[in-house]
Amino acid sequence: MLKRSLLAAVAVGTLMAAGAAQADTVKIGYIDPLSGAFANVGDSGKRHFEFFAEKINANGGLNGDMIEIVAFDNKINPKESLIQLQKAIDEGISIVVQGNGSSIASAIIDAVNKHNRRNPDEPVLFLNYAAVDPAFTNDRCSFWHFRFDADADMKMEALTDWLATREDLGKVYIIGQDYSFGKAVQAAANRMLAAKSPEKEIVGDELHPLGKVKDFSPYIAKIKASDADVVITGNWGTDMTLLVKAASDAGLDVPILTYYGGGLGTPTAMGDTALGRVMQITEWHENVEDLGLEPLMDEFEAEHEIDFYYYRVRNLMNMLQKAAEKAGSVEPAALAHALEGMEHETEVGTITMRADNHQLIQPLYLSTFSDDVARDVENTGYGFKTDYRIEGPATSTETSCEMKRPS
Amino acid sequence: MEVIVFSALNGLLYGLLLFMLSSGLTLIFSMMGVLNFAHASFYMIGAYVAFTLSSGIGFWPALFLAPVIVGLIGALVERYGLRKVHSHGHVAELLFTFGLAYLIEEAVKLIWGKLPVPYGVPDSLDWAIFTLFDTTYPAFRVFMMVVASLMFVGLWLLLKKTRAGLMIQAALTHPQMVGHLGHNVPLIFMLVFGIGCGLAGLAGVIGGALLVTEPAMAFTLGPIVFVVVVVGGMGSLTGAFVASLLIGLLQTFAIAVDASLADLAALIGFQVDPKGELTGITLAQIAPMLPFILLVLILIFRPRGLMGARES
């Protein structure tokens, strides 16, 4: 992929030296992995941002200013992300977007807060499109951070709402990776199940080291022995795939509720072993309903040859455009004020950016991996099929956020 | 009962998979004294080559062809790479294979992309061979056990009953003598390295289908293979076999045990917080780390390993 050619970089350098007064472009810094094991995920996000930047530019841009997406490779490493953030600020960028990895988002939130405190004249706004640690909109909430994906707790609210409707699924087994996210999922599942359906029995609650298990058969044997009716897991990547493969091998035919069953590469690796078994909770998937988005998806997929995945990037960009219009400016503080409490009409309904903690409230969908779908993922012939839609307000959680706004 | 039977079965399977992976490494080490850091990378190449071949000519031809191709690649690496650094000593060789592992991963990403490839169990082996306690057991897993056992028997016969094997045995204890006897040592080295890599490739053909075929598969399996070879005793085939099974069973049975430090303390009469961060850790939780604890302990207290002939 072309990032920037040497010449372009030199040109940018001279332009900046000559006085960075060119006001007709607004640069958005995209900080995500573009090399290494997660490069494809980062590349997919980048293509979505570029696609919608073009759409907005064709539609008048941000108050007439054209958006340019500038990509920075953070190698999915927190320290490297901070170096790339400094580079972005050097290029005069005041809006950054990032999504992959809560550890990265955490580092960026922290760095942006400090930067804005230490350099009040050149603040930076951080729009998070995928990092789901609930802390970002609770204890660690920041005026400069907005999240456009539902957080892990909200998704668990949705999962447990659905579980409460299924009386036949009485025994629940929770398994996850032994680190912050896996533990957060474990805690949320325990808490919400106890509150919503106390009659359900948690027959297993298990953690395993992150990315170290090669064969999940022993875990599946345990799940089988516990007689569980449903499995909840926060696993992603290989840990997710291997779990599903082992379940299929042992004939474990219970639903596996996941966060990342549709993560890039996972459907390919799981293949038919996941059919009818893997369910995922997301804000959107390609077979949601007949919403008239087909032409848009077709256009994206024809142009980029990858699946259309980040509907929320569209929401993010459209809301950004709207905020710029409302504020009459692209200055970060003005944009942040305009985004607070903003309501936005979309194909899936009205979505709202909460003013009290900067979390987007949107409907969520629970779907099952199936071979009976109109649009497949990763050319597997399989895709996700909606089982249940949870309305936005039902996913909303209490927040412990005490927002500090700059005076 | 159910748990014990399945733990034993799964432990056996995992152990045999580890043995398939480590047998080639042991062979290379016993003959050449090279601890091949890139061994798991050849396993990865095996899986990817088998994936490509099996989509063209089917699984069964790929099962035989892919290890040969990987073996050839291994022989080329030895001839044009490893041999050059041989004179700089074992540390240089280790560094060479370290860099090689890095480069192979990048090359694999370049050729096959960074996402997992859809390489799975072939249809001809995708059926349940028996059902026990309401749990099915797939035929492919049994097939894998058979292949691994054949590998062990075949290698054992090769080492103990053939001339070439005797030479390798001799090289274990008297590396220089073999050369003095007039054998073409460089050619033997190239063959041994090629065969060792080929064995890793064979493990890849099967392991890739059983697990996931993706660019990080070598990185995640690399360290555990070393554990097997070191624990078994560097250069000992039987040692590697025993160590593989030991680690497989140890890890699998540990997963079945939910007892934590707090439970242990309670057993001997102490009361500690059962949900504490340290005291709440269960054996099941740390099961996949047990091999590394074993590695460190073995190296400190019995550096020859279980059945090794020499320390390094």
Added chain:
Amino acid sequence: MTNTSSLRALLPWLAALLLLALLPSIFPSRTAFSVMNAIGIQLVFALSYNMLLGQGGMLSFGHAVYFGLGGYGAMHVMGLIEAGSLDFPVFGLPLVGFAVGLIAGAVIGWPSCRRSGVPFAMISLGIGELVAAAGFMFVSLFGGEEGISGDRMVGPETFGLSLGPIGEVYWFIAFWAFVATFAMWAFTKTPLGRLSNAVRDNDQRAQYIGFDPQRVRYLVFIISGGFAGLAGGMSAVNYEILTPETFSALVSGAVLIMAFIGGIGTFYGPILGATLIVIMQSLLSDYTEAWQFYIGILFMVIVMFAPGGLAGLVERVRLAIKRRELLEVAPGWALGVGSAMAMTLGMIILVELVFRWRERSDPMELLGVALNHGEVFPWLLAVVLLALGTYGLRGAPQRWGRLLRGEAP
């Protein structure tokens, strides 16, 4: 030692000081500061690693453990300063890292230094894996996936530096990088430093003259752990965040690569390696996705053809100047360098073409010329350059050398 020779020994240090003082005026941007700070941290880390590998002959695959533990130690102390329960300047935090690194080295080194060679390497690998796994498991100590973060603008100021802007952090990094480098250099001149070389070269002989090699290795290991911890402490202040990834095998592998590419045979080699690798990692990634591939190739080339690393090449030039034979060898070298450059260029074009063909992305641009992977010419160019380079490196030098000396080719 006469006055002139001691003066000569000091000369590089004065030059380094001057360079450190001038760098901020030459590269005043935030980007430059963050890259220079990263280099400062990594060069201390790489030098501490080379204390083991280059000077002590101990190959470690788990050096990130000491870097990480030192960093976490410093980070926790920074938290205490922020909470007001400790009055300690943030500027001095690398000393905390040093202390933690020393302790960690003393504890972990005690069992592992009883072995040398390959068993030592394997122990370091095993311990590295264990600590990396523990890093994710003990959330209260290591902060889980998101790690722990702090604020460096707390506690008493030192040298009038608030440490807020990154430009001020530069002086902090420069100070400690210089002090640590000097200390590690001084260590090589101590009896223990000399002994570690003796143990590396032949530990039996060292034993015959009355020194316990195990003890020497252990002491070197502890000190090396201390300096790795110091680098970790620098990192804690610079990034104000530490995550368990710091313990990962990737970090341990990276420091090995840095030290080796720079050259483990000379004291300053790892400095060159750290500088080059950090620049490649943070700036090269703007231009190419294949930067990791290039680092891998570079590493292999060094292992196979230049075991002395970059510093080894520098030393060869220096030796030639000293022996006044630079003019004689220059033509051959020029040809060699030219061929190597042709080869490198050919390889880069080839790799970029493959990468872009694979990712279906925009064509590469080299010196203003677009090289489209859909056309034949760029591929041909790459192959021709590679062939020319190979010819130059393999066959031509001798023949040309003979020609230049007026002999029959």
